Amino acid sequence: MNGIHDMGGMQAMGPIQYEKNEPTFHAPWEGRSLALNLAAAAWRKWNIDAGRHQIELFAPADYLRLSYYEKWIRRLEELLVKTGLVTQAELESGKPAPGSPKATPPLTADKVPSMLRSGGPASRNVPGPSRFKVGQRVRARNINPTGHTRLPRYARGKTGTIHLDHGAYVFPDTNAHFLGEKPQHVYSVRFTTRELWGEQASPLDAVYVDMWDDYLELA
């Protein structure tokens, strides 16, 4: 979707605000927010793409106003209700519905190290050769899906060169909507900054964008 999250190329966002010796968390609730998201995700009721998309669905003004971990906490509340782990009434009252059974958490403290060590690899085996070869000229398709996509607006319709074939990965555009993993090759595509931004850009520079096969066509 063409949302506020797709920020590449915008110019009115102000100076970069750097904090020296920034702590990992600015307050204890930020750490709890991160940890609650990771622990609740262990129920596997949603995937990483659905989790990203939930934040993209925030109203643009909220997206800009909320801090990072405030977004995470709202996203978690919404996903919990959407997937039925928690009801809206429970969220509002802060209490489990009367008579509701008590579950057993899938992620316990002893499992945290192995969960983090194994992570969630998104690579998949896909038989057959890839459609594009390194060095080939390609164009990013001009698509404007209303759902989740990882094809940034600034690259659509632009022509670049296949720099690397990363192998096959889960396709976020379907996975975010629980429509299957549709694994396909992901390529690093090199776009010159002149191609992306015109004459004002440096003639030497380039932006490399990782792109799924479905985002590309031969140029």
Add this chain to the structure above:
Amino acid sequence: MPPNHDHHDHQDVPSDPTLRVKALESLLVEKGLVDPAALDALIDTYEHKVGPRNGAQVVARAWVDPAYKERLLADATNAIAELGYGGRQGEHMVVVENTPHVHNLVVCTLCSCYPWSVLGLPPVWYKSAPYRSRAVIDPRGVLREFGLDLPPDTEVRVWDSTAELRYLVLPERPAGTEDLSEEQLAALVTRDAMVGVER
């Protein structure tokens, strides 16, 4: 040197998120959906165990061991695993090398993708709108805000982390460090250099 802003765009935390998170945690614990000890373990991991020191060791090893550097540039995920790092948000790694005429810069324009396993959790500025929006359209201007004014004949390569690949910049080994040990070299490597906002 970073930009000279001592403040940051993270709101001073009002009591609201504190209470909201506390209420959600107590509901989820009471329902048996999360284990509070697991939350403590997760927080402890990212506060104390995983951070830019991991990435600095990877960089220092590449500086002293040419064969390792070759493996790192060819297959970063496995080369980084040799040092014991990997897993969540570092499952698929790519290392890009700075040279006298090439400078690399990493961004995630769509959200906040960052190589947790070697750098820890991303700083606020990396996740902020100003950095995400301008890194691709004006990388040289962004770098100037960090105090890095690159000559026109240096090629800038910006890596937008749009997929599940996570990027780490291999900075150039500083001149005059021939006598330093691997451990001393690792101490010189900064997080910002591994993101590419510093040389």
